[in-house]
Amino acid sequence: MTYFSNALLLLDLLQLLPSAPQATVDASGKEDDRLCLPNTRVDVLQQIRTWADSEDIESYMFWLSGWAGTGKSTIARTVAYEYRDRGCLGASYFFSRGKEDVSHAGKFFTSIAVQLAQYSTALGDLIRETISSNPNVTSKVRRDQWKLLILEPLSNLKAGSLQQPLILVIDALDECDGDNDIRGILELLSEAKTLKTVRLRIFLTSRPETPIRLGFKNMPGILHQDLVLHDIPQMNVDNDILNFFEYKFGAIRDESESDDLPPDWPGKTYIDKLVASAHGLFIYAATVCRFIEEGIQDFPADDLLCPVDQLVRLVNWSTFLVHYVNIYQLINWSAIDKWELTYCQYY
Numbered sequence: 001m002t003y004f005s006n007a008l009l010l011l012d013l014l015q016l017l018p019s020a021p022q023a024t025v026d027a028s029g030k031e032d033d034r035l036c037l038p039n040t041r042v043d044v045l046q047q048i049r050t051w052a053d054s055e056d057i058e059s060y061m062f063w064l065s066g067w068a069g070t071g072k073s074t075i076a077r078t079v080a081y082e083y084r085d086r087g088c089l090g091a092s093y094f095f096s097r098g099k100e101d102v103s104h105a106g107k108f109f110t111s112i113a114v115q116l117a118q119y120s121t122a123l124g125d126l127i128r129e130t131i132s133s134n135p136n137v138t139s140k141v142r143r144d145q146w147k148l149l150i151l152e153p154l155s156n157l158k159a160g161s162l163q164q165p166l167i168l169v170i171d172a173l174d175e176c177d178g179d180n181d182i183r184g185i186l187e188l189l190s191e192a193k194t195l196k197t198v199r200l201r202i203f204l205t206s207r208p209e210t211p212i213r214l215g216f217k218n219m220p221g222i223l224h225q226d227l228v229l230h231d232i233p234q235m236n237v238d239n240d241i242l243n244f245f246e247y248k249f250g251a252i253r254d255e256s257e258s259d260d261l262p263p264d265w266p267g268k269t270y271i272d273k274l275v276a277s278a279h280g281l282f283i284y285a286a287t288v289c290r291f292i293e294e295g296i297q298d299f300p301a302d303d304l305l306c307p308v309d310q311l312v313r314l315v316n317w318s319t320f321l322v323h324y325v326n327i328y329q330l331i332n333w334s335a336i337d338k339w340e341l342t343y344c345q346y347y
Contacts, residue, residue, distance in 0.1 A: 012128075013128045013131040013132060014114050014117055014118075014124075014127070014128065014131070016131055016135065016138065017110040017111075017113055017114050017131070017137075017138060017149070018106075018107050018110050018111075018138060019107055019110055019111040019114045020093075020101035020102050020107045020108075020111045022099070022100075022101065022102055023092070023093045023094055023095075023101070023102045023107075023111055024091075024092050024093070024094070024115065025076075025077055025080040025081060025084070025089075025092040025094060025169065026080075026081075026084070026092075033073075033077055034074050034077070034286065035074060035077055035078045035081060036071075036074055036075060036078040037243065037244055037247045037248075038243075038247065039243045039247075040240040040241075040243050040244055040247075041071070041074075041075055041078070041240055042240075043232075043236060044064075044075060044227065044229070044232070045075070045078065045079070047227060048062060048064075048075075048079055048203065048227075049082075051201070052079075052083065052088075052165055052167060052201045052203070053165065055199070057195070057196065057199055058193065060192055060193065060195075060199075060200050060201055060202060061189065061190075061192075061201075061202045061204065062201070062202070062203050062204065062227070063204050063205075063206070063212075063216065063227075064076070064203070064204070064205045064206075064227050064229065065205070065206055065207065065208040065212070065227070065228050065229065066205075066207065066208070066228060066229030066230050067207060067208075067229075067230050067281075068207060068283070069281040069282060069283030069284065070229040070230055070280065070281060070282065070283075071229065071282035071283075072171070072172070072205040072206070072207075072229060073094070073171050073172060073205065074282065075205070076094070076169055076171040076172075076203070076205045077094075077171075079167075079169055079203055080092045080167075080169040083167040083169075086164070087164065088164045088165055088166065088167045089119070089167050089169065090115065090116050090119045090120075090166045090167060090168055091111075091112045091115035091116055091119070091168050091169075092115070092168070092169040092170075092171075093108060093111060093112060093168075093169070093170050093171070094169075094171040094172060095170075095171065095172040095173060095174075095175040095176045096172065096175055097172075097175040097177075103175065103176070103177055104176060104177045104178065104181070105142065105176055105177075105178065105181040105182075105184070105185060108142070108176075108185065109142055109145040109146050109149060109150060109188075110138060110145060110149065112149075112150060112168065113127055113145075113149035113150055113153075116150065116153070116154075119166075120161070120162065122157060122158070122161050123153055123154070123157065126152075126153035126156055126157070127149055127153050130148050130149055130152065130153065131149075134148055137149060142181075142184060142185075142188070143184075143188060146188045146191075147191075151191060151192070151194075151195075154166075154192075154195055154197075154198055154200065155194065155195060155196075155197070157197050157198055158197065159197040160197075161197070161198075162198050162199070164199075165199040165200075165201045166198055166199060166200050166201065167201045167203065168200070168201065168202045168203065169203045170202065170203070170204045170205070171204075171205045172205060172206060173185065173186075173204055173205070173206040173212060174206040174207045174209045174211075174212060179210075179211040182211045182212060182215065183211050183214070183215045183218075186212065186215035186216065186219070187215065187218075187219070189202055189204075190219045208228065230280065234280060237280040238275050238276075238278075238280070240282075241275050241278050241280070241282065241285050242271065242275050244282065244285050244286075244289075245271050245274055245275065245285060245288075245289070246271065248285075248289040248293075249265070249266060249271070249289070249292075252289070252292060252293055253265055274288055
């Protein structure tokens with residue numbers, strides 16, 4: 001027995017696979033990441049559940065697309081946590097542009113393999129056997145990593161080993177660096193159509209960008225469902241955003257140390273204005289609520305009504321701001337003018 005073989009016996013073979021721990025939905029530091037609030041996104045989530053729980057083996061991919069700010073990642077997190085709690089989440093991978101390991105495809109398949117091995121003992125045994133037989137698998141091209149570490153172990157599972165659907169959640173694929181890598185991931189995932197003994201469900205979100213649209217277009221015969229968030233009837237989205245505002249403002253009132261807030265603060269007029277100004281963008285609604293939450297402890301309640309109205313007028317001036325700008329930080333609290341708009345991040 002070689003020195004290398006002896007060394008392998010002393011460690012869990014999964015440790016040989018490079019992974020991106022920050023890619024998972026429940027990674028450390030993501031405690032404050034938002035989930036869908038009660039009574040919001042009801043129809044969308046029901047469509048996803050119906051697809052995920054279906055007995056249909058062939059319809060294994062669901063593509064949720066939408067412009068920036070429409071709430072794709074919040075939905076993805078909600079789906080991931082729901083199926084994790086049901087014991088069905090095999091793996092999750094949340095891409096994020098500019099954030100080291102989760103901004104590229106380098107550790108994508110190995111990270112998925114590690115999570116699958118941790119999810120199922122039977123899968124873990126098969127994946128470890130692969131690593132033992134192919135100790136240099138991590139230096140192979142991604143096609144080989146997918147085939148050896150994921151597709152073949154899933155194919156070799158005994159029928160009935162997994163009674164429930166096996167859910168993979170992949171968020172923000174458009175934030176993966178490299179159009180070729182994005183198309184390559186889609187092409188490889190399409191090979192899951194060969195699986196017969198496991199109900200694999202791949203839930204994927206992205207902006208409707210060309211590489212991804214072409215990736216699906218170039219997969220003839222691949223059954224997938226897709227839902228375009230920005231094509232959902234405006235009335236439905238506005239109702240979700242209304243519920244979001246009412247829930248968040250109710251929580252702000254309940255948690256406020258001030259006795260000056262009336263029971264209906266900030267009032268139907270302001271909430272209706274904010275819903276109209278959001279133009280279907282949950283990122284806008286979340287930013288407004290964060291703005292109010294951060295200021296309510298420092299300023300009188302009456303003062304807060306003025307900046308809300310200013311914020312409404314601010315976003316009304318241009319549809320460009322609504323459709324092409326993600327507002328990550330609006331307020332510079334240290335400025336002399338406490339309501340100063342400091343910066344917007346363009347994509």
